[in-house]
Amino acid sequence: MSEKFNAFEMAQAQFDRVADLLGLEPGVRELLRWPMREFHFTIPVRMDDGSVQVFRGFRIQHNDLRGPAKGGIRFHPQETADTVRALATVMTKAFRAMAELAAARGVYMRDAAYMIAVDRVAQAARLRGRA
Numbered sequence: 001m002s003e004k005f006n007a008f009e010m011a012q013a014q015f016d017r018v019a020d021l022l023g024l025e026p027g028v029r030e031l032l033r034w035p036m037r038e039f040h041f042t043i044p045v046r047m048d049d050g051s052v053q054v055f056r057g058f059r060i061q062h063n064d065l066r067g068p069a070k071g072g073i074r075f076h077p078q079e080t081a082d083t084v085r086a087l088a089t090v091m092t093k094a095f096r097a098m099a100e101l102a103a104a105r106g107v108y109m110r111d112a113a114y115m116i117a118v119d120r121v122a123q124a125a126r127l128r129g130r131a
Contacts, residue, residue: 007086015089018114021105028122031130035085037061062088065124 012033019029039059044052058081102112 006082008082008089011086011089014111014114015118018111018118021107021111022115022119022122024118024122028125031125032063032118032121035060035062035088036064038081038085040081058084060084060088063121065121065128065130 015033019032024032037060041057041059043055043057045055046052055077056079058079060081062085098109098113098116101107101115102109105112105115107115
């Protein structure tokens with residue numbers, strides 16, 4: 001029997017790879033490895049037939065050290081918090097200097113963008129004394 005795919009575990013594996021490439025110290029690495037804030041909620045809705053159906057939702061913000069947090073929010077019967085955690089984690093991206101870093105380090109552009117983003121948030125954590 002095969003194991004079920006977990007998007008958050010995949011996002012954490014990608015983070016670990018980039019953290020290794022950046023040489024992040026353990027405190028910063030642990031701070032950035034997990035979402036900063038999670039909201040789990042249920043919304044009861046009275047349906048047209050009079051029955052009540054309860055919908056689950058998740059709002060997860062990965063990190064706000066560089067300013068307002070972008071995060072994931074999803075409503076779907078088959079959605080999980082791990083999927084939304086993964087979405088929130090990968091939304092931490094950088095757009096400048098991506099091509100140069102990819103060429104200099106010999107990595108894919110996606111990994112270069114993620115390296116830049118993680119490094120920026122790690123710098124913010126250090127400046128604010130959180131790591």
